[in-house]
Amino acid sequence: MLKTLGAQIKEFKKDSLLTPVFMIGEVIMETIIPLLMASIIDDGVNGNGGSGDMNHIYLIGVLMLLSALLSLTFGILGGQFGSRASAGFARNLRKAMYENIQTFSFSNIDKFSTSGLVTRLTTDVTNMQNAYQMILRMCMRAPASLICAMAMSFMISPRLASIYLVAVLVLGCVLALIVTQATKHFTQAFPKYDALNESVQENVSAIRVVKAYVREDYEVEKFKTASNNIYKIFCKAEGIVVWNGPVMNLTVYTCILLISWIGAHMIVQESLTTGQLMSMLTYCMNILMSLMMLSMIFVMITMSVASARRICEVLEEKADLTNPQEPVREVKDGSIRFDNVSFSYKKDARESVLKDVNLEIKSGETIGIIGGTGSAKSSLVNLISRLYDVTEGKLLVGGVDVKDYDCEELRNQVAVVLQNNVLFSGTILENLRWGDKEATEEECRHACELACADEFIQKMPDGYNTYIEQGGTNVSGGQKQRLCIARALLKKPKILILDDSTSAVDTATDARIRKAFAESIPGTTKLIIAQRISSVEHADKIIVMNDGQVMGFAPHEELLETNEIYREVYDAQMSGSGDFDEKAG
Structure with missing residues (x-):
């Protein structure tokens, strides 16, 4: 499946490679900023015996501004290349599917309903486009941000960083459970889209018959039923996914309280500076938000796996009727x-x-x-x-x-x-x-x-x-x-x-x-x-x-x-x- 889909990246390989590079650059610049902020507090505000060092504040402030501008630039470039790569990937998928459908014999076409092919060319490809863009950007950014923030936290204070580690393990298990349960419902949604498209297509193509037999109410009810089926499935899935927010908030605030409490004692004991504590709190948010992004990535990728399978079914379908190796190219007569x-x-x-x-x-x-x-x-x-x-x-x-x-x-x-x-x-x-x-x-x-x-x-x-x-x-x-x-x-x-x-x-x-x-x-x-x-x-x-x-x-x-x-x-x-x-x- 990966080989089939990967073949459609084609001329957008460069964009696909540059996107994660820029996303990693954005993460590195964001990771440097909390360290510079700690330096301003510890060496600038509290420097010179507490009287402060304005020159140091100005110097580090300029470096923070440059880091922020570089982070912004890398983010914009990553978004631009990522959008081009994902849109091009979707274009190639649609083109490849449509071209392959043109080679199908009647027996091949009989395997797929018309509405099913329409859903594959529209909804499923859109899901793949969104998933691919998320893989290029968020799937690279979130792990990189998590690793960088965790590494910097252990460099500052292994004792406080261990709080992150426990939180990451607990939150990872909970989010994995949420994603697993939500995936079951998302996977069930796509066949329902086929039924919805079939209802619309059948109604529009036969609208004269519908009106002639005064069956508008029946068709509306049929459409409502198909639409409600999708609504119910997504309500169940989203009802599970929304638990991401409360679980994430509980974990974030618990970490902040523990870090603030233990960090304050360490400052009193002079084993931690005020600036380092501020950096740790910033890294706390980076780590936990990275986990949140990863959970959403898993949901999107899981949704797209179902779409990917349906797309590959069309791309990998071989025409039942093929030419022989040396075909006859002239029909002699009409006998x-x-x-x-x-x-x-x-x-x-x-x-x-x-x-x-x-x-x-x-x-x-x-x-x-x-x-x-x-x-x-x-x-x-x-x-x-x-x-x-x-x-x-x-x-x-x-x-x-x-x-x-x-x-x-x-x-x-x-x-x-x-x-x-x-x-x-x-x-x-x-x-x-x-x-x-x-x-x-x-x-x-x-x-x-x-x-x-x-x-x-x-x-x-x-x-x-x-x-x-x-x-x-x-x-x-x-x-x-x-x-x-x-x-x-x-x-x-x-x-x-x-x-x-x-x-x-x-x-x-x-x-x-x-x-x-x-x-x-x-x-x-x-x-x-x-x-x-x-x-x-x-x-x-x-x-x-x-x-x-x-x-x-x-x-x-x-x-x-x-x-x-x-x-x-x-x-x-x-x-x-x-x-x-x-x-x-």
């Missing part, structure tokens, strides 16, 4: 062959999602795919672009096993329009250029014409420069689908997969899109998943899926004669009242 393919999302699953699938699709064919909900239609096409790997058997694209391709090259030749269409905040042109970042406006317009999107874009005030809100909330479902189809067409793929991506358009528009595909991209293999038989009946062949198995693979007319499942679906749809839009041409 597809499933050879005894079985697939399950989890390796230890009892039952496969896809079972012994055998299919052969020629390049340029239009293939329809129908089946009931849960029949594994989407799972079938997800294997083609290697979003998942097959569990058994082989899947070949262009005559080559998909595992032998370079993943980027394969996916560049397979355009997928998923069920859940996603548009990003930006103009329509910017969204379309996800398909081809070098596409001209004319090429974008042509793709939109094929997808029947140009007609509604032209009616928008800014045309192709119209701004799309996050998630495409300012366009309808059908418009969003057509924009996503146009985006996929700009890739000029060898295989085009439409996963129920015309469900929100009317039958006539659906027919025009299919006609445009047939005329404009005849060499592209087209796989169309649909619920309406009218969307696939003109395909070269139709795959009938049921419970993860291929129950039929033939043209429309042949399936009507030979496939009972297909015939039942066809009869059910044809006997209905039909669509409310105009009849498809």
Whole structure:
């Protein structure tokens, strides 16, 4: 874990090394000041037989001022370098996590919830940033101050310094107990943050559904419950941590009383000077405050350990799908062959999602795919672009096993329009250029014409420069689908997969899109998943899926004669009242 996190310090190593150096310099200057103060009292105020020595007071006063200025300077520089190092460390952590997430396959992403990844990138990284800054500054300052103050105390009076030693041992044990108990509660808090973020994300992304079903009160109550869970845990943790204050005050005042009492007797016996007693009291505060800082450091580090583990889980996660040593970088054509393919999302699953699938699709064919909900239609096409790997058997694209391709090259030749269409905040042109970042406006317009999107874009005030809100909330479902189809067409793929991506358009528009595909991209293999038989009946062949198995693979007319499942679906749809839009041409 330390190696993984340490690799993210990178260009901030210099800042990370300079910070503790300046913090030690600050401590040394602070340690010198009580000695100079003792010299002023003993040799300046009480010097020359009690008449005082102003020259000595001035000289030592100047030295005290210089020490204070140096201490201040070192403290400022330590804070500046420490802040830069910790902020840079946090930046590198976020960047490394985000870059690694981009390499994840779907199976990797399935291991982490979206809200969990958001918490890791925000709350957990912030905890690591605060902890790292505290380690560089306080974790170096507190022990150094404790050791220096203790050493100077023993030099002045071993008898009085032994009081510190006992106090440190007692206070250390008590603070260790407090930290141990508080840590249990802090560790429990982070999974609760995931639940809170999940509640917020789910509510915001589905706000229209929430309002449509008048579930605002339910969502507020759910958020309140998640928030209260975090509140209760932190109340318990802070309720334990606050004992630091009373225990520290009791120890400090006990030490002050004992040192004052014993020190006064030693002054009377002339075994201790007044200035030395003042120094001892100052060192007393330094030692005990160092312990207080150490206790808070332990709490922060303990909190950050839980965050560090969660961050390392993401950084150390390796993509399940990797390129072979010498990958194939050219997809010859759009032919597809499933050879005894079985697939399950989890390796230890009892039952496969896809079972012994055998299919052969020629390049340029239009293939329809129908089946009931849960029949594994989407799972079938997800294997083609290697979003998942097959569990058994082989899947070949262009005559080559998909595992032998370079993943980027394969996916560049397979355009997928998923069920859940996603548009990003930006103009329509910017969204379309996800398909081809070098596409001209004319090429974008042509793709939109094929997808029947140009007609509604032209009616928008800014045309192709119209701004799309996050998630495409300012366009309808059908418009969003057509924009996503146009985006996929700009890739000029060898295989085009439409996963129920015309469900929100009317039958006539659906027919025009299919006609445009047939005329404009005849060499592209087209796989169309649909619920309406009218969307696939003109395909070269139709795959009938049921419970993860291929129950039929033939043209429309042949399936009507030979496939009972297909015939039942066809009869059910044809006997209905039909669509409310105009009849498809």
